[in-house]
Every structure is written in structure tokens, then in C-alpha cells.
Amino acid sequence: xQVVVCVKQIPDPSGTYTLDPETHFLVRxxxxxxxxxxxxxxxxxxxxxQAHGGSVTLVSMGPKGSMQGIRQxxxxxxxxxxxxxxxxxxxxxxxxxxxxxxxxxxxTGFDLVITxxxxxxxxxxxxxxxxxxxLDVPALTYATEVEAGDGKVTINRQTSAGYDVVExxxxxxxxxxxxxxxxxxxxxxxxxxxxxxxxxxxxxxxLGVDTSLRQRVTAVEPAPEREAGVKIxxxxxxxxxxxxxxxxxxxx
Amino acid sequence: xxxxWVFIEEEDGAPATVGxxxxxxxxxxxxxxxxxxxxxxxxxxxxxxxxGAARVLHADPGDALPSAPVAAAIAARCExxxxxxxxxxxxxxDRDVAGRLAARLGRSVLSNASDVELRDEAVVTxxxxxxxxxxxxxxxxxxxxHIVLVRPKSFPVEPAGGGAPQVEKxxxxxxxxxxxxxxxxxxxxxxxxxxxxxxxxxxxxxxxGSAEAFGMVERLAKLLNAATGATRAIVDAGWVPxxxxxxxxxxxxxxxxxxxxxxxxxxxxxxxxxxxxxxxxINKDPDAPIFSIAxxxxxxxxxxxxxxxxxxxxxx
Numbered sequence: 001x002q003v004v005v006c007v008k009q010i011p012d013p014s015g016t017y018t019l020d021p022e023t024h025f026l027v028r029x030x031x032x033x034x035x036x037x038x039x040x041x042x043x044x045x046x047x048x049x050q051a052h053g054g055s056v057t058l059v060s061m062g063p064k065g066s067m068q069g070i071r072q073x074x075x076x077x078x079x080x081x082x083x084x085x086x087x088x089x090x091x092x093x094x095x096x097x098x099x100x101x102x103x104x105x106x107x108t109g110f111d112l113v114i115t116x117x118x119x120x121x122x123x124x125x126x127x128x129x130x131x132x133x134x135l136d137v138p139a140l141t142y143a144t145e146v147e148a149g150d151g152k153v154t155i156n157r158q159t160s161a162g163y164d165v166v167e168x169x170x171x172x173x174x175x176x177x178x179x180x181x182x183x184x185x186x187x188x189x190x191x192x193x194x195x196x197x198x199x200x201x202x203x204x205x206x207l208g209v210d211t212s213l214r215q216r217v218t219a220v221e222p223a224p225e226r227e228a229g230v231k232i233x234x235x236x237x238x239x240x241x242x243x244x245x246x247x248x249x250x251x252x
Numbered sequence: 253x254x255x256x257w258v259f260i261e262e263e264d265g266a267p268a269t270v271g272x273x274x275x276x277x278x279x280x281x282x283x284x285x286x287x288x289x290x291x292x293x294x295x296x297x298x299x300x301x302x303x304g305a306a307r308v309l310h311a312d313p314g315d316a317l318p319s320a321p322v323a324a325a326i327a328a329r330c331e332x333x334x335x336x337x338x339x340x341x342x343x344x345x346d347r348d349v350a351g352r353l354a355a356r357l358g359r360s361v362l363s364n365a366s367d368v369e370l371r372d373e374a375v376v377t378x379x380x381x382x383x384x385x386x387x388x389x390x391x392x393x394x395x396x397x398h399i400v401l402v403r404p405k406s407f408p409v410e411p412a413g414g415g416a417p418q419v420e421k422x423x424x425x426x427x428x429x430x431x432x433x434x435x436x437x438x439x440x441x442x443x444x445x446x447x448x449x450x451x452x453x454x455x456x457x458x459x460x461g462s463a464e465a466f467g468m469v470e471r472l473a474k475l476l477n478a479a480t481g482a483t484r485a486i487v488d489a490g491w492v493p494x495x496x497x498x499x500x501x502x503x504x505x506x507x508x509x510x511x512x513x514x515x516x517x518x519x520x521x522x523x524x525x526x527x528x529x530x531x532x533x534i535n536k537d538p539d540a541p542i543f544s545i546a547x548x549x550x551x552x553x554x555x556x557x558x559x560x561x562x563x564x565x566x567x568x
Contacts, residue, residue: 017382024388093360094351120520123500124363125342126401129319129351138432139319141348144494154435157317158494159344160263160503162440166317168432177501179488214360219389223380226545229531231538234552239561242511242532245548249530251452251476251509252565 001054001148004110005045005078006101006131007038009062009069010121017121024217025091026121028062034069037116039076039183041176045114046077046184048148055079057108061089061100064201074194075186081197082108086204088211094122096211098130103207105135112148113173117141128175138168141175148174254282254336254370257309257397259326260300261318261345262290269448270341270404272303277407278339279304281370285335287311287326287422289318289345294416301417303409311422317432319348321424327356329422335397337375339368342401354399360392363401375400383519383541384526404448404504405527440493447496450479453507455498455525456491457483459514459535459554463491468558469513475565481505483521499524514554517542534558 009032011017018027045056058073058081070081082104089096105113113135118125132139143155144163154167158177186194204211232238246252256278260271267288278284286305288296290312297308309329311322326338326349338353340346342364354361362368367378375398379388392398447453454476456469466486473480481498482491498505499521510528515521517533517540525531526545533546534557543549550557 094363095354095358095360098351098355117501124361125347126351126354126361126363129348130355132430133320133323133352133355136428136430138317138430139348139352140317140432141319142344156438157344157434159437160495162438162493162495164434164438165436166432166434168317169429171429172432177488177494178484179490179494214392214394215362216391216393217388218376218391220381221387223385223387226526227547229543229545229547229549231543231546231549231551233538234550234557236556236560238550238552239557239564241548241550242534242557242561243564245530245532246476246509249509252568 001049001052002109002111003045003049003054003056004105004108004113005041005056005058006113006115007042007058007060007070007073008035008119009033009060009065010035010119013120019220023091024220028065030065032065032069034072035116035120037120037178038073040178040180041114041116042073042076042078043181043183044146044176047181048112052149057082059101059104059108060084061097067199070199071194072186074197075190076184077190079197081199082202083199084202084204084207086211089204091213092211093215094124094126095130095214096209098127098134099209100204100207101127102131102134103209104202111170112153115173115175117175117177128173132173135173138172139175140166140168140172143174143176144180146174146176146180255285255333256282257285257287257335257338259287259289259338259340259346259349262288262292262296265293266296267299268341268343269409270343272409273404273407274339274341274402275300275303275305276410277368279412282336285309289313289322297419298416301414302411304412304414305417306414308417308419309422310419311424313424315434317434318345319352320427320430320432323349323352323356324425324427325422326353328425330357330397337370337398337400340399340401342403347401350399350401359395359397359399361399361401362390362392365400365402366406368400368402380523383522405506440495442495444473445477445479447479447481447498447503447505450507452476452478452509453481453505454478454511454513455481455483455515456486456513457515458485459516460486465555466491468554468562471562472511472558475562483515483518512542513558515542516540517545
């Protein structure tokens with residue numbers, strides 16, 4: 001089973017994001033981290049490859065920087081990585097991203113592609129579906145459970161009411177929600193091994209993808225601020241303030 | 253007049269609420285066609301007409317996962333009819349269909365819009381970014397149709413008093429190896445009011461410390477006839493089901509009163525609840541971002557405040 005996991009390096013989400021004042025693109029520092037939600041996909045991929053034999057290849061698009069985030073995913077146990085870094089891809093929309101990932105994945109070959117449901121920094125939420133369309137395979141999305149093998153994949157697909165059991169033949173794209181599996185922590189050996197693993201670097205032109213921008217952010221302005229509220233320290237009686245407000249709002 | 257299409261999924265035998273919200277906007281932009289995905293019924297079509305749809309293209313995917321066949325069918329229709337704009341909700345199936353459709357047509361998708369306008373040849377959208385602290389304006393010019401995903405609760409549901417729409421069947425092509433099948437539906441039993449419609453919501457976050465402590469949130473919700481919500485962190489941790497998630501990845505809510513218990517206020521969460529009319533927050537950390545949008549902020553341990561609040565309400 002050839003498993004590809006799409007991962008993304010993002011600015012540390014515990015800090016504040018900075019936008020370029022002219023282009024309004026996100027400013028990406030040299031040191032980026034693995035999008036935390038991608039750890040679930042990597043873990044899922046490792047478990048499936050382990051159960052059925054096969055390999056896990058990471059495919060990523062974005063400024064490579066120090067590669068810290070990619071190494072984090074390799075340290076979990078992925079075999080190799082393909083990183084597409086190209087200054088012309090700055091400000092790409094979801095479709096260009098999907099076109100780049102699809103071209104890189106076609107080159108690698110795949111039975112199963114695993115992605116998150118959306119990145120933490122861009123969250124367009126449509127890259128997995130676009131990727132599936134470009135690869136002409138089903139998109140089994142928002143998976144909270146995944147079983148793959150014998151040419152078939154079955155998932156529990158999150159819905160607003162609960163979940164649906166969805167099945168399809170391989171090859172396929174599966175997008176997983178955080179929580180689908182418990183991601184492992186890299187071992188010391190994993191971290192050391194990751195430094196020696198193969199990372200192939202490609203550009204958009206290597207893949208023949210058109211990088212012209214389709215979307216433009218024309219303005220970013222501060223949102224109207226909410227009127228400041230009251231903040232009180234709990235002195236043991238603060239719950240009475242809640243009761244008072246609930247009465248005032250006629251909830252009780 | 254611009255031609256505006258709105259994709260609407262059937263939910264529990266009726267058009268999804270987000271679809272009716274989109275119709276309120278769509279009818280101010282042009283002539284409205286609904287692409288309706290689901291079994292369909294005269295009553296459902298009448299509801300669409302009442303909210304401004306002049307025409308319905310009805311696709312019934314049966315037990316097929318809708319995304320691939322419905323996207324292929326819409327793409328084929330776009331060639332003969334050339335709509336200017338197709339609106340979708342930022343929801344599970346809508347995202348799936350929009351993504352596949354855009355890739356098929358080679359079009360950009362504007363995601364997470366809170367408003368949308370057509371200007372000459374371009375579509376201009378508004379987006380709340382950084383947890384709603386900033387408003388971005390984005391634009392896509394060039395080939396049509398423009399494709400926009402709109403966050404739920406961006407527009408009110410307002411019937412316009414239209415008559416029954418003209419209904420046409422939208423045939424679904426065989427999508428070959430892109431096909432997937434739904435083999436079982438599971439509905440997670442929920443007590444009390446639904447999260448999307450509740451006037452009062454009590455939500456819990458990691459500050460509760462354990463899955464067991466969510467019981468306090470449930471007790472408080474019951475006393476207030478409120479729905480229960482949760483942050484992504486505790487959903488991911490498996491404390492509560494996904495259906496309870498409020499935020500970027502989960503549901504967008506706008507209740508009269510939102511009570512955040514042990515929620516720090518990550519951007520992911522704020523964007524889903526910041527438009528609640530009154531926000532009450534209880535959190536240990538005085539610097540938690542949730543306090544910046546709370547009307548009443550209580551700096552204190554939920555394990556002290558909640559039991560007292562529950563007791564006070566029980567004794568009333």
C-alpha cells in the first residue's frame with residue numbers, strides 16, 4: 001500500500017500572525033511548525049502502511065524554511081518527503097495548491113492519499129476535494145474512523161447529525177478530523193533518523209503547474225470592536241452576578 | 253440580471269437552513285436557481301420557491317456520496333447555461349461539491365465568506381479573519397461562474413412569498429472510479445434544543461479538566477433549557493461528540509446568551525460564537541482572550557463557580 005500524507009508547515013499558531021501590508025499574504029517565518037492537525041493524518045498513514053505493508057510519503061507545498069515541520073512528521077516515522085517550494089506560489093489559492101499536490105502525488109504514485117480537513121492557517125477547507133477531483137478518485141471526507149485494505153476504504157464521515165459510514169474502492173483521498181487516531185510522539189531514534197531521510201525538493205515548473213494568481217485580497221481592516229464588558233474576580237459569590245444577568249436577559 | 257445558483261442539501265426532508273439563508277442574499281443579486289441535492293418533495297420545493305427560487309435543478313444521489321456526481325452534473329450544466337455565481341454554505345457536503353466543481357471547472361473558490369457582492373465582472377467577498385478581529389475583502393475576476401462558500405448564519409432566513417418554482421431533474425452521470433457509497437446513517441441522540449437554533453448555549457472547554465466535569469455543563473444547560481456546545485480541543489480529546497463542536501471547524505451559533513465554561517477563546521472557537529448577543533465567560537486565566545468579547549467575565553475556577561451557580565438555580 002502506497003500511502004501519501006499531505007502535510008503543511010505553518011507559523012507557530014501560539015504566536016500572532018502577521019500579514020504583509022501590501023499583498024495581505026501571511027508572513028511566513030523561516031521556522032515553521034507542522035500543522036498540529038496533520039499529526040493525525042501522519043499517524044493514520046503510518047498505521048495503515050504498517051498493517052498492510054507499504055510506505056508513507058509526505059507531500060507538502062510552501063516555503064521550506066528550516067524544514068522543522070517536515071522533520072517533525074518524518075520523526076513520527078514517515079519514510080520520505082516531497083516538498084514543493086517556489087516563490088511564485090506565494091498567495092496561491094486552494095486550486096493551485098491542489099494542482100501542485102496532485103502533480104507531486106501523481107509523480108510519486110499512490111493507493112491512498114490522507115489529508116487533514118483544512119489547514120489551521122488558511123482553512124479554505126476545499127483542498128482535499130479538489131485534489132480528489134484532479135486525481136479522479138473519491139474524496140472520503142471528515143473521517144472520524146478509517147479502515148483501508150483489500151482495495152477498499154471505509155470511513156465514518158462526520159455529518160451535522162452524527163456520522164455516515166461511507167465506502168469506496170482504492171485509490172482514494174481521505175480527509176481525517178483531528179482525533180481520528182492518537183498521534184504518536186517521536187522517539188529519540190525517530191528524531192535522529194528523520195535527519196537522514198530523503199527530502200525531494202521541487203518547484204512549480206518542475207510539475208508544470210501554472211502559478212498565476214486568481215484571488216486578490218484588496219483590504220484588511222480591524223473589525224468593529226465589541227463593547228467592553230465587565231470582568232470580575234471570583235470572590236466566592238461571582239455566580240450571583242451570572243444569575244442576575246440571566247434574570248436581566250429573561251433567561252430565568 | 254445576473255444568474256445566481258445556490259446549492260442546497262436536503263436535511264431531515266427539508267432544505268438545509270444555511271441554504272435558506274443563502275437564498276435571502278441570492279435573490280438580491282439576481283435570478284435564482286437552486287441546485288437541490290436529496291430525495292426532494294413538493295413541500296421542500298415550495299419552501300425554496302417561498303424563499304426566492306424561481307427554478308430548482310433537482311439531483312437525487314440516492315445512496316451515492318453526492319460530491320463527485322453532483323459536481324459533475326453542475327459542471328455540465330454550467331457549460332450550457334453560464335451562471336455568474338454559485339453559492340454554497342461552509343458545511344460538510346457543500347464544501348465537497350464546491351471543491352470538486354471548482355477543480356473540474358478550473359475556478360477559484362472563495363471560502364468562509366460572511367458577505368458577497370457582484371461587481372461588473374468580479375465577485376467581491378467579505379471574510380472575518382483572525383477570530384473575527386479583522387475584516388478582509390477579497391476579489392476574484394475572470395471566468396465565471398464564481399464559486400463562493402458562505403459561513404452559516406451570515407444572512408437571516410426571510411421568506412419572500414414566491415410561488416412554486418419550476419423543477420427540472422438534474423441527471424447524475426456515472427463518475428467511474430470517483431464514486432463512493434453511503435452504507436449507513438447514524439444520528440447521534442441529543443437531548444434538549446439543537447445547537448444551531450438554541451436561544452441559550454452552555455459550552456465547555458479544556459479548562460474543565462476532564463470529560464466527567466462536562467457533566468456540570470450539561471446540568472447547567474438543562475436548568476436553562478439550553479443546548480450544550482464544546483471547543484475543538486475537547487472534541488478532539490474525545491470528551492464529547494463532534495456534533496457539539498462550535499467554531500471554525502464546527503458550528504456557527506448566534507444565541508441570545510452564550511455561557512463559556514473553561515474556554516480560553518482560541519480564534520478557532522471565537523469565530524463560531526462571537527456574534528452571540530450576550531457572552532458570559534468563566535475562566536481561571538485573567539488574560540484569556542475570551543474575556544475580550546465577554547459581557548460578563550468571571551475570573552475563577554469553573555469547579556468552584558459552576559457548582560454554586562447550579563445550586564443557586566436549583567434553589568430558585
